[in-house]
Amino acid sequence: MMATHLSAVGVEKSYRKGKTQVPVLHGVDFEIEHGELVAIIGTSGSGKSTLLHVLGLLDAPDAGSVVLDGRRIDNQADRQRDALRNNTFGFIFQFYHLLPELSALENVMMPQMIRHGFWAFLRERRRVRREATALLERVGLGHRLHHLPTELSGGEMQRTAIARALAGGPEVLLADEPTGNLDASTGQGVLDLLRDLNRERGLTMIMVTHDAHIAQQADRVVRLAEGRIEEWAPALA
Amino acid sequence: MYKYLLCWRYLRTRYIALASVISVMLGVATMIVVNSVMAGFAEKMRDRLHGVLADIVVESEFDMNGFYNSKEVMARIESVAGNQVEAMAPAMETYGLMQFRYGGQTFTRQVQVFGVRPEERARTGDFAEFLVDEKGKRIKPSFEVPESLRIASSPAGQVIEGDPNSAINQLLRSEALEQVPDDGAVIGWAMGTVHREGKDEIILHRGDTIRVIYPRAGQKPEPGADDFTVVGYFKSGMSENDSMHIYVPLERFQHVRRLIDEQGRGAVNQIQIKVRPGVNLDSLKETLQTALEDLRPMYFRVATWEQKQGPLLSAVAVEQSILNMLLFFIIAVAGFGILAIFSMIVVEKTRDIGVMKALGASTSGVRGIFLGYGLLLGAVGSGVGMAGGLLFVHYINNIEKWLSNLTGRKVFDDSIYYFNEIPTLVEPWTVCWIVGGALFIAAAASVWPAQRASKLQPVRALRFE
Numbered sequence: 001m002m003a004t005h006l007s008a009v010g011v012e013k014s015y016r017k018g019k020t021q022v023p024v025l026h027g028v029d030f031e032i033e034h035g036e037l038v039a040i041i042g043t044s045g046s047g048k049s050t051l052l053h054v055l056g057l058l059d060a061p062d063a064g065s066v067v068l069d070g071r072r073i074d075n076q077a078d079r080q081r082d083a084l085r086n087n088t089f090g091f092i093f094q095f096y097h098l099l100p101e102l103s104a105l106e107n108v109m110m111p112q113m114i115r116h117g118f119w120a121f122l123r124e125r126r127r128v129r130r131e132a133t134a135l136l137e138r139v140g141l142g143h144r145l146h147h148l149p150t151e152l153s154g155g156e157m158q159r160t161a162i163a164r165a166l167a168g169g170p171e172v173l174l175a176d177e178p179t180g181n182l183d184a185s186t187g188q189g190v191l192d193l194l195r196d197l198n199r200e201r202g203l204t205m206i207m208v209t210h211d212a213h214i215a216q217q218a219d220r221v222v223r224l225a226e227g228r229i230e231e232w233a234p235a236l237a
Numbered sequence: 238m239y240k241y242l243l244c245w246r247y248l249r250t251r252y253i254a255l256a257s258v259i260s261v262m263l264g265v266a267t268m269i270v271v272n273s274v275m276a277g278f279a280e281k282m283r284d285r286l287h288g289v290l291a292d293i294v295v296e297s298e299f300d301m302n303g304f305y306n307s308k309e310v311m312a313r314i315e316s317v318a319g320n321q322v323e324a325m326a327p328a329m330e331t332y333g334l335m336q337f338r339y340g341g342q343t344f345t346r347q348v349q350v351f352g353v354r355p356e357e358r359a360r361t362g363d364f365a366e367f368l369v370d371e372k373g374k375r376i377k378p379s380f381e382v383p384e385s386l387r388i389a390s391s392p393a394g395q396v397i398e399g400d401p402n403s404a405i406n407q408l409l410r411s412e413a414l415e416q417v418p419d420d421g422a423v424i425g426w427a428m429g430t431v432h433r434e435g436k437d438e439i440i441l442h443r444g445d446t447i448r449v450i451y452p453r454a455g456q457k458p459e460p461g462a463d464d465f466t467v468v469g470y471f472k473s474g475m476s477e478n479d480s481m482h483i484y485v486p487l488e489r490f491q492h493v494r495r496l497i498d499e500q501g502r503g504a505v506n507q508i509q510i511k512v513r514p515g516v517n518l519d520s521l522k523e524t525l526q527t528a529l530e531d532l533r534p535m536y537f538r539v540a541t542w543e544q545k546q547g548p549l550l551s552a553v554a555v556e557q558s559i560l561n562m563l564l565f566f567i568i569a570v571a572g573f574g575i576l577a578i579f580s581m582i583v584v585e586k587t588r589d590i591g592v593m594k595a596l597g598a599s600t601s602g603v604r605g606i607f608l609g610y611g612l613l614l615g616a617v618g619s620g621v622g623m624a625g626g627l628l629f630v631h632y633i634n635n636i637e638k639w640l641s642n643l644t645g646r647k648v649f650d651d652s653i654y655y656f657n658e659i660p661t662l663v664e665p666w667t668v669c670w671i672v673g674g675a676l677f678i679a680a681a682a683s684v685w686p687a688q689r690a691s692k693l694q695p696v697r698a699l700r701f702e
Binding site for chain 2: 050053056058059078079082083084085086087091093097098099100101102106110111113114115116117118120121122164168
């Protein structure tokens with residue numbers, strides 16, 4: 001039995017919409033083990049993205065806690081949370097969210113640039129550049145290093161985003177509808193890439209999707225309905 | 238590191254933001270040009286004021302008739318500060334009237350009459366540099382009326398023709414010499430000319446006779462009058478002086494004002510002092526004031542030329558500072574432009590800010606991007622503005638010529654100030670202040686948008702789609 005890597009305990013979260021509070025998560029308990037690939041499915045508005053954001057410290061829970069390797073992380077100071085997002089988590093978004101002013105290579109170098117100050121980065125820049133290039137080559141974009149996001153196709157942009165998510169050397173990869181904006185075959189290519197990375201690097205990976213077919217490719221699937229988690233056996237689909 | 242990269246990229250890709258610094262640029266350029274021209278004018282004006290006066294002036298404060306012991310006073314000055322004094326010149330200054338005939342009419346105007354010794358006066362200031370003839374050419378500092386001038390301008394002299402040694406011509410000649418006063422006077426350029434259609438037209442020629450009316454000495458001042466021959470013009474470039482000053486020989490003036498005592502000493506009410514280079518005027522002034530106080534208490538007033546011209550000089554300084562304040566508002570307005578455009582850019586960049594935060598950027602890091610961007614824009618604006626302003630100042634006279642040709646009328650009428658070109662003076666500190674101020678405003682205008690950007694919650698930023 002592997003140890004729990006990341007878990008959410010009794011997480012509650014609601015959003016304010018005008019004057020009314022809209023509850024999204026009512027006491028979600030969720031755990032994932034080291035190296036596991038878990039898919040979270042649910043209808044839109046079921047709170048799956050919110051859960052992912054809470055797990056990745058992009059959002060703070062109203063109640064409950066987020067625990068990483070036995071250590072509570074959601075209540076830490078801003079500085080530590082920034083550092084965790086930079087070192088431990090890697091994010092992949094549905095709309096890629098590459099910075100439009102930067103080339104693919106610079107986008108991939110971004111986590112390292114954020115990590116290091118000006119002088120430290122200047123010292124490290126050869127290594128950072130080499131690693132970023134290697135990552136882009138790994139996702140099959142070795143020939144696209146200096147292209148701006150607007151010059152890349154959807155699949156290429158998502159591969160760049162994946163390379164960027166890996167550039168900080170994360171332990172946990174959080175993917176929010178990574179194939180949601182891609183056609184089926186491109187999407188499958190991205191999924192295969194994620195699966196391979198999960199295997200070869202032992203990355204813990206949480207993937208949010210509303211597509212049961214995609215979810216089936218995960219080690220385990222959980223379903224988020226009405227703000228609560230249910231286990232979901234692929235065979236039942 | 239990402240901050241600098243992004244600042245740089247934003248600068249190179251957002252042209253709208255560059256447009257917002259055009260106003261900063263224009264503001265900086267305008268301020269540099271205006272300050273340089275005003276400083277140039279002020280400098281020229283100070284030069285001229287200084288030239289008309291001497292470095293230090295000793296006056297009898299409440300006594301227009303002055304003092305007879307000028308030799309004693311000068312000896313006293315010599316004894317306490319001889320090593321600091323280069324030259325001294327006594328003078329008698331009083332208000333009066335000038336009468337002259339032009340076009341068959343008699344004109345009278347108010348004047349300030351100075352009885353001076355021209356050679357001495359020339360040594361204490363720029364008196365000699367300001368003396369010109371009708372054509373504007375420099376002449377010697379002297380009140381002597383040349384015989385040729387007397388003959389040419391007298392009624393008798395004008396009818397002389399043929400052999401100059403003939404009996405009739407000899408007679409006319411002696412007649413002519415009597416018709417023209419022996420003593421010369423130098424009158425202000427603006428008193429001897431009228432300004433018509435951009436040109437100065439001479440109405441009092443050299444050789445013309447003027448009558449000067451002045452108060453005579455005595456308990457009850459009575460008017461006295463004396464005739465002088467115009468021998469030159471005083472053209473300092475300060476209209477106040479050039480329209481009021483009239484210089485006559487000191488001894489003659491003392492005589493006709495009845496200011497010569499039984500020992501034959503003439504009274505003066507001013508002693509002009511030129512000091513050696515590097516002497517501190519204010520401390521010398523104090524020394525002299527104390528020394529002269531011993532000689533005759535509560536009588537003498539010692540003043541530096543700046544104190545004498547205090548109101549005018551401070552008026553110029555006030556003008557310049559008010560103008561600076563007003564112009565700085567231009568840059569402040571530009572600051573609001575930056576604020577508005579920055580706020581828009583922050584909204585536009587909301588998603589990117591969310592991404593950066595998701596990648597681990599800190600609040601202060603995001604703030605730094607926008608603050609740095611603001612500063613960079615300010616630097617570009619004020620840098621280009623500075624270069625433009627300095628270039629404009631450097632070529633201001635060419636630009637003036639070009640504009641005059643283009644519009645067909647003179648932009649800078651040189652006859653008003655008697656400057657043949659626009660004077661400029663670039664003060665490095667002023668330029669530093671202007672550029673620093675513009676940078677500060679640009680940075681200050683980006684504080685609020687940067688603060689807003691840094692406070693964005695990453696999730697809220699990312700949901701913005």
